[in-house]
Amino acid sequence: KNQVEQSPQSLIILEGKNCTLQCNYTVSPFSNLRWYKQDTGRGPVSLTIMTFSENTKSNGRYTATLDADTKQSSLHITASQLSDSASYICVVTPAGNNRKLIWGLGTSLAVNP
């Protein structure tokens, strides 16, 4: 079982709508949690980073939340744009292990006009 599970696996929404992507993890303790955006055919790009003591972090229309008690994180996208179509990947850094990041499989988001 993967230590970082993401849902849904894929999502289709209309331009202008909001959406929320979920990340459940079992990695414990952990140092930080990041969300990456990967456009088709490109390398991933970091969107947000949160440590275990942070609850929310915003980056423009992207807002990430973290509940360390339930081991859940979410990425909320507001007023979606066509350029938001991409794969969104949740990545956890275990505490004390500064080498091996634990990657989720990603949520594939398609924003249609």
Added chain:
Amino acid sequence: NAGVMQNPRHLVRRRGQEARLRCSPMKGHSHVYWYRQLPEEGLKFMVYLQKENIIDESGMPKERFSAEFPKEGPSILRIQQVVRGDSAAYFCASSPLYPGEGPGELFFGEGSRLTVL
């Protein structure tokens, strides 16, 4: 400030040939990571290197695959005697050193897409 540079972007090899993928990290970054991504799948860690040292190669197949990050020049991922199953996108990432908190933000290259005929 140039980003992570990978080349070639596309590489076609026949079964049994060798593939060499190169990665130049961002200026000032001393850590390099290689990941493999199969179509419709997530990124899979392969190896983590610092200059002249392999720190973690737990994701590397035991045979045919090797990686290096010499004192001078780019990091090289080498695949010998390629097979069709090696066809994938290979991403390189670099990060600066953030002591105590593990790897900092990973900055990825655009990937090298290997096709084995």
